[in-house]
Amino acid sequence: MHRRGYYTQFGGAYLPEILVATFEALEAAFDQAKADPDFWQTYLKVMTDYSGRPTPLTHAANLTRHFGGAKIYIKREDLNHTGAHKANNVMGQGLLVQRMGKTRVIAETGAGQHGVATATMAARMGFECTIYMGEVDVERQRPNVFWMERLGATVVPVRDGTRTLKDAINEAFRDWVGNMDTTHYVLGTACGPHPFPEMVTYFQSIIGQEARRQILAQEGRLPSRVYACVGGGSNAMGLFSGFLDDPVELVGVEAGGKGLKSGRHASRLKASDASIGVAQGYKTYFLQNDDGQMRETHSIAAGLDYIGVSPILAHFKENGRARFEAATDEEVIAAMSLTMTREGLIPALESAHAFAQAFKEAPAMSPEDILIINQSGRGDKDIFTVADAFGDPAWQAFIRKKAAQYGA
Numbered sequence: 001m002h003r004r005g006y007y008t009q010f011g012g013a014y015l016p017e018i019l020v021a022t023f024e025a026l027e028a029a030f031d032q033a034k035a036d037p038d039f040w041q042t043y044l045k046v047m048t049d050y051s052g053r054p055t056p057l058t059h060a061a062n063l064t065r066h067f068g069g070a071k072i073y074i075k076r077e078d079l080n081h082t083g084a085h086k087a088n089n090v091m092g093q094g095l096l097v098q099r100m101g102k103t104r105v106i107a108e109t110g111a112g113q114h115g116v117a118t119a120t121m122a123a124r125m126g127f128e129c130t131i132y133m134g135e136v137d138v139e140r141q142r143p144n145v146f147w148m149e150r151l152g153a154t155v156v157p158v159r160d161g162t163r164t165l166k167d168a169i170n171e172a173f174r175d176w177v178g179n180m181d182t183t184h185y186v187l188g189t190a191c192g193p194h195p196f197p198e199m200v201t202y203f204q205s206i207i208g209q210e211a212r213r214q215i216l217a218q219e220g221r222l223p224s225r226v227y228a229c230v231g232g233g234s235n236a237m238g239l240f241s242g243f244l245d246d247p248v249e250l251v252g253v254e255a256g257g258k259g260l261k262s263g264r265h266a267s268r269l270k271a272s273d274a275s276i277g278v279a280q281g282y283k284t285y286f287l288q289n290d291d292g293q294m295r296e297t298h299s300i301a302a303g304l305d306y307i308g309v310s311p312i313l314a315h316f317k318e319n320g321r322a323r324f325e326a327a328t329d330e331e332v333i334a335a336m337s338l339t340m341t342r343e344g345l346i347p348a349l350e351s352a353h354a355f356a357q358a359f360k361e362a363p364a365m366s367p368e369d370i371l372i373i374n375q376s377g378r379g380d381k382d383i384f385t386v387a388d389a390f391g392d393p394a395w396q397a398f399i400r401k402k403a404a405q406y407g408a
């Protein structure tokens with residue numbers, strides 16, 4: 001075990017012997033890529049020509065007026081190809097796969113968004129692609145499974161255990177062990193064994209680099225605070241990366257679910273019922289029982305419903321560089337509603353957590369203060385959940401009619 005990849009006590013690479021050489025090769029390829037100035041230029045070109053970057057930094061004039069405090073800006077990661085910041089990570093890893101001369105990518109996905117992004121990258125770059133998904137999630141996320149398959153990926157439903165994300169992760173690792181020579185495992189967030197937290201952060205740092213440049217161009221000064229939702233931590237690390245050396249407060253917002261006291265949440269950094277442990281190859285805060293069994297998590301946003309969290313964010317909790325908060329399902333729906341009706345923007349339910357926290361804090365701030373909220377993705381995908389939350393009767397009648405038509 002080497003010290004690189006540790007963030008004080010967090011992170012590391014707790015690997016079965018058989019995977020050690022593969023991780024060393026990955027780390028070496030990543031180091032060479034980083035040292036090659038052409039690599040970042042190639043990455044920028046792909047993100048510009050294919051994914052629509054740079055994404056705008058939008059002044060939310062109506063929300064600013066509504067709250068009467070800080071001046072609110074929104075970083076528009078929803079405008080990436082496939083509708084979220086996930087494109088930044090998968091396209092970067094795809095370029096690395098090309099450098100390593102591998103021909104196949106695998107990934108695991110819960111909500112399906114990372115699966116769609118990976119299948120998209122594989123189609124574009126000419127890789128074979130297999131996506132592991134718990135059988136329960138396959139049922140819950142039919143539209144995403146449909147698109148992954150149309151994009152040319154093979155989707156494998158995992159029938160072990162609880163038939164959800166953590167079982168899919170185990171299956172993906174099993175595949176990797178059997179196919180290391182040809183295959184790269186595209187991890188979807190700033191978690192997992194080293195070098196993934198560092199590597200995913202590297203690609204996502206494009207968010208913060210752009211946001212810093214844009215706010216200086218538009219306002220001539222830095223924001224007081226920046227807000228991002230925290231699932232595994234990749235969009236937060238991406239935004240935070242641009243401001244690490246500045247006097248800017250970094251705020252990460254987790255899924256408060258039904259409330260931190262209810263036990264039905266997905267907060268690992270703010271909640272007091274999370275604890276430090278080693279699982280899935282790295283050390284961080286997990287939602288686990290006293291005997292180390294992973295707990296059921298809950299969030300209205302599928303993408304935040306995750307038991308671990310980036311070891312780099314765990315480190316920021318410890319050294320105080322970032323502040324962590326949690327927004328409840330109810331607060332998130334209210335924030336999403338306000339953002340839709342005031343600005344005509346439809347943030348993903350995940351992103352709306354960051355909005356909810358910023359809205360709590362903006363009124364008490366001065367008009368001299370600027371804050372930036374990361375809109376990590378677009379909310380179109382959340383149509384079923386949001387319609388339910390708003391109790392829309394016309395929509396519910398429509399769904400009943402469709403279900404009857406298809407004999408469901």
Ligand SMILES: *Cc1c(COP(=O)(O)O)cnc(C)c1O
Nearest residue numbers: 189231232233234235303350377
């Ligand atoms: C996947 C996802 C997230 C959560 O992932 P992070 O790694 O924490 O960024 C947040 N927002 C959107 C829109 C997502 O699709």
